[in-house]
Amino acid sequence: MRRKGRVKPMAKSYKQLMDEARQAVPEVSVQQVKEKLDRGEKFVLLDVREKEEYRDGHLEGAVSLPRGFLEIRVEDTVQDRSLPIVAYCAGGVRSMIAAKTLKEMGYENVVSMSGGFTAWKNAAMPFTQDRQFSQEQATRYSRHFTLPEVGEKGQAKLLDAKVLCIGAGGLGSPTAFYLAAAGVGTIGLVDHDVVDLSNLQRQILHTNDRIGMPKVESAEKTLKALNPDVRVVGFRERLSSENVERIFKDFDIIVNGCDNFPTRYLVNDACVFMKKPLVDGSIFQFEGQASVFWPPKGPCYRCLFPEPPPPGAAPSCAEAGVLGVLPGLVGCVQALETIKLILGAGRPLIGRMIHFDTLSMEVRVLKLRRDPNCLVCSENPKITQLIDYEEFCGLASGNGERPQAAGVEHPAHP
Ligand SMILES: [Zn+2]
Numbered sequence: 001m002r003r004k005g006r007v008k009p010m011a012k013s014y015k016q017l018m019d020e021a022r023q024a025v026p027e028v029s030v031q032q033v034k035e036k037l038d039r040g041e042k043f044v045l046l047d048v049r050e051k052e053e054y055r056d057g058h059l060e061g062a063v064s065l066p067r068g069f070l071e072i073r074v075e076d077t078v079q080d081r082s083l084p085i086v087a088y089c090a091g092g093v094r095s096m097i098a099a100k101t102l103k104e105m106g107y108e109n110v111v112s113m114s115g116g117f118t119a120w121k122n123a124a125m126p127f128t129q130d131r132q133f134s135q136e137q138a139t140r141y142s143r144h145f146t147l148p149e150v151g152e153k154g155q156a157k158l159l160d161a162k163v164l165c166i167g168a169g170g171l172g173s174p175t176a177f178y179l180a181a182a183g184v185g186t187i188g189l190v191d192h193d194v195v196d197l198s199n200l201q202r203q204i205l206h207t208n209d210r211i212g213m214p215k216v217e218s219a220e221k222t223l224k225a226l227n228p229d230v231r232v233v234g235f236r237e238r239l240s241s242e243n244v245e246r247i248f249k250d251f252d253i254i255v256n257g258c259d260n261f262p263t264r265y266l267v268n269d270a271c272v273f274m275k276k277p278l279v280d281g282s283i284f285q286f287e288g289q290a291s292v293f294w295p296p297k298g299p300c301y302r303c304l305f306p307e308p309p310p311p312g313a314a315p316s317c318a319e320a321g322v323l324g325v326l327p328g329l330v331g332c333v334q335a336l337e338t339i340k341l342i343l344g345a346g347r348p349l350i351g352r353m354i355h356f357d358t359l360s361m362e363v364r365v366l367k368l369r370r371d372p373n374c375l376v377c378s379e380n381p382k383i384t385q386l387i388d389y390e391e392f393c394g395l396a397s398g399n400g401e402r403p404q405a406a407g408v409e410h411p412a413h414p
Contacts, residue, residue: 018093021100027114030123033086037061043084046077048098049117053090055152057129059120067094070101081106088113088120131156137229141183149345155183159229161342164188164251166239166267168215170322171257171281173205174331175338180223180230182339187223187230188251191215192238202324239263241386244270253341255279255334257327261308262389268293268301269386272377279337281330286323288330291353292337295370295377298351303371308389326358 012020028036036043037060047054047062054064065077067089078085085107087095095112102110113120120127130152133141137155144150144158161184165172168191176187193215195206203215210218216234223232235247239258244266248254254276256267264282271278277294280301293300333354340346353366376383 018096021096024103025096025099026111027092027096028086028111029114030120030125033059033088033113033120034125036086041084043086044078046085046087046095046098047089047117048087048095049089053117055130055132057121057127058117059088060126060128062088067098070098071105074102074105074107078107082108084109084111086111086113088116090116091118092116131159137183140227140229144182150343154343154345157342157344158183158339159185161253162186162188162251163253163255163338163342164190164248165255165257166190166263167257167259168203168205168219169193169199169257169259170202170283170327171331171334172219172255173203174328175255175257175281175335176219176223177205177226178332178335179338180227180232182335183227183229184339184342185229185231186233186251188233188235188247189216189219190235190237190239190247191219192236202322202327204328239266241266241388244386245274248274248276251276253277253279253338255281255338257281257331257334264301265308265389266386269376269383272300272302273386277341279334279341281334283322283326283330285320286326286359287355287357288326289353289355290330290333290337290349291368292341292349294350295374299368299370300374300377302376302383303374304368306371306375311390323358326356329356329358 033045045059045062047058047064048067048070050066051064054062058064063077065073085099085102087099087102087110089095089098092112092114095116099110099112115122117127133152133155138145141155144155145152147154163179163184163186165176165187168176168189172189172191176189179187191214195210195213195215195218197211199206200208205219205222206215207218207222210221214234214236216236220232220234223230237243237247239247248270254267254271256264256278258264258267268278271293272295277292278301279290279292281290282288292298295303337349340348351368353368355364355366370377372378375381
């Protein structure tokens with residue numbers, strides 16, 4: 001008696017697989033896809049080619065999901081199984097097989113674009129090409145590429161961004177350092193000073209063998225050594241109403257790490273006039289705070305502190321002292337906020353201020369409001385020109401007390 005064995009499923013040839021796929025998956029022409037796009041129809045355009053093929057050119061708005069990762073990642077990419085999907089590859093074969101798999105996974109409305117990207121290009125349809133990264137850049141920024149919020153598009157934005165740091169000191173050091181590491185393409189630095197031994201306790205861009213060197217020069221050496229992709233533009237000058245517009249005009253974002261009130265007010269007013277976001281930071285002994293000032297989305301600095309404190313009311317860093325690590329903490333928040341603004345990711349610190357008390361390690365986030373009567377950013381501003389306040393900080397003998405306004409402490413200097 002013959003024992004009945006289990007029936008082995010019949011092996012399928014490639015042709016049989018394709019025939020099955022064609023029966024299960026409708027095809028659409030490139031013209032039909034173009035019409036869908038032009039009509040603004042809601043569907044997912046799924047590019048199942050390899051990453052390199054996608055990078056060389058793809059349909060506008062297409063989501064890249066290489067065939068090899070399809071089953072693994074599609075549920076994250078397309079959560080709603082009823083959303084229509086148009087899959088495409090280079091010639092229409094891989095997308096057909098991919099579409100059949102998607103149907104088996106429960107995606108209800110999947111079609112494949114016949115002829116694929118080749119047919120699309122041959123029909124002279126528009127397509128986009130992402131920025132081409134060198135092999136070195138692909139490796140350098142690989143941890144950014146895997147973040148959906150950054151990816152290659154975000155990295156391209158970072159590389160195209162132009163950020164100006166006011167001061168290459170306590171705050172400017174960590175900010176510029178991390179911006180350079182992240183691949184922010186152009187970093188400007190304004191600082192008229194030279195490196196002093198007393199700076200090295202916190203100003204990590206500079207080194208012992210560069211004492212006496214202009215800070216912008218020392219900073220450029222450090223940043224270029226970290227990331228040769230970055231263009232560093234140094235301004236070895238003291239900011240004033242005479243030069244601020246010339247220095248600011250080519251930059252998208254201004255990061256404030258200045259060490260005195262005249263500059264703080266000048267920078268705020270110039271940013272308001274020139275409509276540039278100001279990523280602000282300040283530190284005092286063991287306390288630090290940071291915010292993003294960008295009217296009309298949120299307040300400016302004068303909405304909180306209309307006028308500089310009287311001379312002597314706020315002590316300078318040299319008088320009050322500052323803990324070495326503190327500017328690192330605040331400067332890193334400034335770098336982070338700058339990168340968020342460039343990427344358009346997350347919720348920036350506009351209308352909010354983060355405050356660190358490092359001794360108790362209490363972190364507060366304060367709500368900030370615009371002042372409808374603000375001297376500079378309201379509809380009828382009283383200040384319409386740049387003001388050079390007299391340099392008094394660091395000269396007066398401070399008593400350590402800081403004036404209060406709107407529940408927020410008047411910040412001191414780095
Ligand atoms: Zn204001």
